[in-house]
Amino acid sequence: MVKTIKIKGGDGDSVVMIGESLLNLGRYVPVEKTVIITDKNVWNCYGKDFPPYRVIKIEPGEKGKTLDTVREIYERLLEFEVDRSSFIAGIGGGVVCDIAGFAASTFLRGIRFGFVSTTLLSQVDASVGGKNGVNLDEYKNIVGVFNQPEFVICDLSLLSTLPERELLNGFAEIIKHAAICDTELFVFLEDNHKKALSLDRNVIGKLIYDSVKIKSGIVSRDEKEKGERRKLNFGHTFGHAFEKSMGIPHGEAISAGMIKASRLSVKKGLLKEEEFERLKRLIELFCLPVELPYDLVKVIDAIKKDKKRDNLSLHFVFLSGIGSAVIKEILISELD
Numbered sequence: 001m002v003k004t005i006k007i008k009g010g011d012g013d014s015v016v017m018i019g020e021s022l023l024n025l026g027r028y029v030p031v032e033k034t035v036i037i038t039d040k041n042v043w044n045c046y047g048k049d050f051p052p053y054r055v056i057k058i059e060p061g062e063k064g065k066t067l068d069t070v071r072e073i074y075e076r077l078l079e080f081e082v083d084r085s086s087f088i089a090g091i092g093g094g095v096v097c098d099i100a101g102f103a104a105s106t107f108l109r110g111i112r113f114g115f116v117s118t119t120l121l122s123q124v125d126a127s128v129g130g131k132n133g134v135n136l137d138e139y140k141n142i143v144g145v146f147n148q149p150e151f152v153i154c155d156l157s158l159l160s161t162l163p164e165r166e167l168l169n170g171f172a173e174i175i176k177h178a179a180i181c182d183t184e185l186f187v188f189l190e191d192n193h194k195k196a197l198s199l200d201r202n203v204i205g206k207l208i209y210d211s212v213k214i215k216s217g218i219v220s221r222d223e224k225e226k227g228e229r230r231k232l233n234f235g236h237t238f239g240h241a242f243e244k245s246m247g248i249p250h251g252e253a254i255s256a257g258m259i260k261a262s263r264l265s266v267k268k269g270l271l272k273e274e275e276f277e278r279l280k281r282l283i284e285l286f287c288l289p290v291e292l293p294y295d296l297v298k299v300i301d302a303i304k305k306d307k308k309r310d311n312l313s314l315h316f317v318f319l320s321g322i323g324s325a326v327i328k329e330i331l332i333s334e335l336d
């Protein structure tokens with residue numbers, strides 16, 4: 001069964017379809033004028049199931065998320081004589097969706113676009129919220145636009161070919177969503193971690209649905225990240241710094257980042273010790289790390305370089321209970 005969630009954006013509405021199939025993509029796009037952007041891994045796994053449109057294949061992974069790749073895409077779009085009535089369908093994970101959304105939003109000052117989201121992380125996080133962008137030098141997502149895709153297809157069957165580490169990146173974000181605003185989802189994760197890890201269709205469908213609901217709810221109240229949307233950065237201040245300084249996957253980094261943020265929450269008297277232990281246990285149930293052998297000097301240095309920093313202080317997301325978060329401004333010197 002397909003479950004849908006409608007998201008209101010500044011420039012139009014978007015619909016996320018959970019349980020819809022890549023095979024039905026043709027129902028949602030103008031047949032003649034669609035160009036697909038994908039990466040080579042996704043093409044190798046699922047190219048045979050793509051509708052017969054022109055395809056631009058980019059190199060997989062974060063390395064290719066650059067303005068050079070965007071330039072190559074623009075050149076192919078010119079070659080294909082794409083015009084204002086054309087449509088771009090991004091089929092891939094967060095990297096493909098971020099680049100495809102950015103290219104579509106800027107080429108000819110913006111043409112219509114939608115996504116088939118193929119990783120758990122992009123289904124629960126990256127393709128929801130209307131942020132599209134690329135990296136510049138060492139700065140992640142520093143060039144980009146806010147613009148909602150017309151639709152996001154979350155095809156659950158595509159997750160079966162995802163490497164384990166990629167799946168865990170998605171589970172870490174789901175745990176984050178539960179921790180910051182949904183006690184019921186948190187309990188569901190505690191009770192169903194085995195089925196989740198084995199990609200039981202009902203369990204995974206509910207996890208994606210709830211995550212999209214949570215993220216889209218927050219985004220619709222604060223599209224441009226002036227307040228509440230910052231809660232989605234729970235675990236990410238330290239997480240990004242771990243990721244950058246240790247070269248580890250995003251999910252592992254933010255898991256340890258959520259633990260670090262929760263420890264600080266206990267220290268500030270915002271979170272009970274037993275609630276901290278509960279989060280730690282859940283992260284462990286999902287085979288994600290709660291401890292990392294990091295170098296504090298390097299980590300603090302990476303936090304200072306983070307683009308979201310305002311001078312010596314930053315907006316830090318604390319947990320004030322299982323299922324609730326608060327944002328407070330703190331000094332970088334209070335972080336260790």
Ligand SMILES: NC(=O)c1ccc[n+]([C@@H]2O[C@H](COP(=O)([O-])OP(=O)(O)OC[C@H]3O[C@@H](n4cnc5c(N)ncnc54)[C@H](O)[C@@H]3O)[C@@H](O)[C@H]2O)c1
Pocket residue numbers: 039040041042045060061062065092093094095096098118119120121122125126127128129130131132133140141158159160161162163166169
């Ligand atoms: N726009 C946002 O709000 C937002 C939010 C979170 C993350 N992001 C971005 O998302 C990116 C990470 O996304 P990701 O984790 O999906 O990474 P990704 O797009 O690099 O995909 C991970 C790997 O899995 C492969 N892959 C994709 N689908 C597959 C499938 N079904 N089967 C087998 N292999 C498959 C890809 O080729 C790639 O090698 C980052 O660049 C991050 O900045 C954006």
Ligand SMILES: [Zn+2]
Pocket residue numbers: 173236250254
């Ligand atoms: Zn994240």
